Amino acid sequence: MARDVVQYKPGILNRLHWNPLAFYAAIMFMFLLAPGFVVIILSFSSSTFMEFPPPGFSLQWYGTFFKDEQLLTALGISLQVAFAATILSILIGTLAAFSLSRYTIRGGKVIRLAMLAPFIVPWIVQATGLYRLFALLGIQGTIGSIIIAHTVICIPFVLLVVSAGLIAVPRSLEDAARTLGASGITTTRRITLPLISSSIAAAAIFAFITSFDEFILAFFLASPSAETFPIKMFLALRDKVDPRLTAVSTLFITANFAGVILFQRLRRAK
Amino acid sequence: MVKNIQRRINSSSTGNLKTRWIPPYIMLTPGIVLITFFFLLPLTLMVIYSFYTRVLGGSIEPIFTLDNYLRALTRPLYLKIIFRTLWLALVTTIITLVLSYPLSYFLARTKSKHKNLLVLAVLFPFWTSIIIRSYAWLVLLGNKGVVNSVLAGLGLPKVQLIWNETGVLFGLVQILLPYMILPLYASISGIKESIEESARTLGAGSLVTFMRMTVPLSLPGAATGALLVFISAMGSFLTPALLGGPSQIVIPMLIYEQIAILNYAFAAALSMILVFIVLIIVILFDRLVGLERLGGIYG
Structure with a gap:
């Protein structure tokens, strides 16, 4: 043993x-x-x-990092994209998790599989497809197109984490509230949502870091005026070892570390 | 009143609340729209484009052809790239599996009060940007890097550790290790120590117990880890690009190159080949282990 x-x-x-x-x-x-x-x-x-x-x-x-306006602009764009993608994927993913795990829906299994698929299909393939689609739609190179792409890849994480949270909430609690006269909206707001709030928060951190670090989709979809931070870092690194990036990396490692600690706390609080 | 309660209990226990405040289909709609238009539609577009013809002058015309696939699957240059991608993914998977198993076993069985901290340490690189980690390997393994300056300090000759297969494997293994460790750790944690104990009581040696009880019972975790590592390695662009350089071109780098020279039809065909390989692996996994196991790792 x-x-x-x-x-x-x-x-x-x-x-x-x-x-x-x-x-x-x-x-x-x-x-x-x-x-x-x-x-x-x-x-x-x-x-x-x-x-x-x-x-x-x-x-x-x-010092040189905080003086470099190009890098700071890229950092701003990355934060913007990550915030938007996190909020969108949490909204869409949580609603989907609710309906898929609380109701029997015809074709529910197929829909769930389709929503988890962006996790399995390589992101470079999704980037290639979206690159063409956005060109046809005439919105290539916009920040919005990167937000959409990141929302798609964050949906599987949100769906998995929130569904797991929902499964852990006993149906009897909701039924009890309903039996005692609470309306559907009150039950969801006062009973279910508070119970899965830590799962939602954990999913949000996960989505935020995924979007913030994501490179390949942004690389394919961004125009030179809307480059995210990872793109700037990649371009700087491709040519030479740039010592400024050690400072940037340290800041990121610290931020990510804070994110992981928070994520662990929330998981345990669940 | 009693009837009313009875009705409500009945309706809720069948899983179909009569008084839903939002119909479930409406809650699903945003997700379905998003996935349909920005995931399934682009994939469909690519399937179509992969059969288009690239005419002289470089534009892509809707004339059916198999040329893009034939080109990728017959020209030695492209075949070499496809096999290199498969080879790197396979070797990465094997190395991560071998390296992770003892560590996962240790994490699952340790009585240390710092166990949570140790699991966190595994998670930590998982959350650090791949660019930063590839960069760190450049710093460590580069020609003027840490390893080589230590070697030079000891009077030893330089070793070439980046811009070759070694560099890519170092990067891929380190970056993908958490994908293997976490499912393995979960799987081994799930094996009751009493099972191992009873095997020992019945006279099995520790090696026999390990090989005949622990290893088989942890196979689903190993398979989940292998699936995640293999798929991620197949699709990785950054690590081969930063640590492998021009001698280590893989399918994702080739796709990017083809888009850069505006041969979208060929890029689409290459993407489809990549999806096809991944799909085979996923179907195999589903048959052997069951796809629903994938859900467990983030829950």
Whole structure:
């Protein structure tokens, strides 16, 4: 059984409460986290070259980032897109999750599968299709077209997370409210929504980060005047290793970390 | 009054509330419209375009042809790219599976009070932008990168770690590891330790118990992880583009290239080939494991 595999061997390792499996796990965690740490450390480097360890401490890369108007504009566009896509996907996805898990609908399974499909069909394929569609509609290169594309790819996450939340709410609670005379709208507003609010919030964080980090759809759909932040980063990186990006990356890692912690809290609160 | 309550209980227990405040079909409409117009319609468009002819001068005409598919599937240059994409996805899947299994087992079985923190550490890279992580690998593995400067400091020769297959695999494996670890961890956590204990009580050695009980019971998790990693690897553009360079062109990079030179019909055919491969994998998964398992990982 497990204890044999995770057995404490006598000797020094035992006193450290270590065993081969934990040692392996530690190495894997280093592999998973090392790139992030290296970027964070280098963001405070005084050197223009990617020397490691850095020769000295400096905040210069943070300074140049906040002075670069192009990067700041792109950051603004990315935030705009992520906010819009999050709100749209939460509204549409939550309504869909409600009707699909609370009512028996003819063709419900097929509809659910179609709404989950954007998760499985590679985003590059969706980008290729939307690129043509938006050209035919004459709205290529607009921020709106990126928002639509991001809403589509966020729908599966929202549907999955909110449906899971809804399944966890016992139907008897809603039935009890209805039996006691509450109307449908009151039951939903006072009973169901509060109970799934943490799921909705978790889905929203997930959607926001997905949209904010998404590259390929934005890359295909954006015009030079509406480039999102990941596009700017990609273009900067394709040509050379740009030390300013270490500062940007550190800010993102910090923001994402806050997002993950929040997500975990909400999941546990569920 | 009693009748009224009775009626309400009856109607709600059949799952069809008579007094719905919004009919379910209306709640579904925005989703159906969105998916139809901005997911199914573009896919249909691409199917159509993939059979269009590109005439001299570069414009695409609605004349039926199989040329786009034949071109992709017969020219050695394109075949090589298709096989490279499949190969990278396959190797990435195998490496992540081998690396993840012991770690997931450790996470599922550890009695550490920091367990939640450890799971969070797995999730963390999952939430860090792929560009940033690819960039970090450039910093680590590049010719003037961390690894090479450490080697130079030790008086050892330089090694080429980016702009080749090694670089792409490093990036893909690290980026996709959480997709494998999470379903495996969930799957192994679901195996009761008592099952392993009873096998041991009945005289099975720890290796036999592991191979005959734990591994088979965790297969659905491994399959879910493999599906996610394989599909994501097949569709990845950034990692091969940033870490592999021109020598590591994969289908997504080729699609982008074809759109850049305005050969949309060929790009559409390539996209369809990519979808076809993914579809086969998904159908296989559905037969063997069941698609509904995919839902579990984010719930």
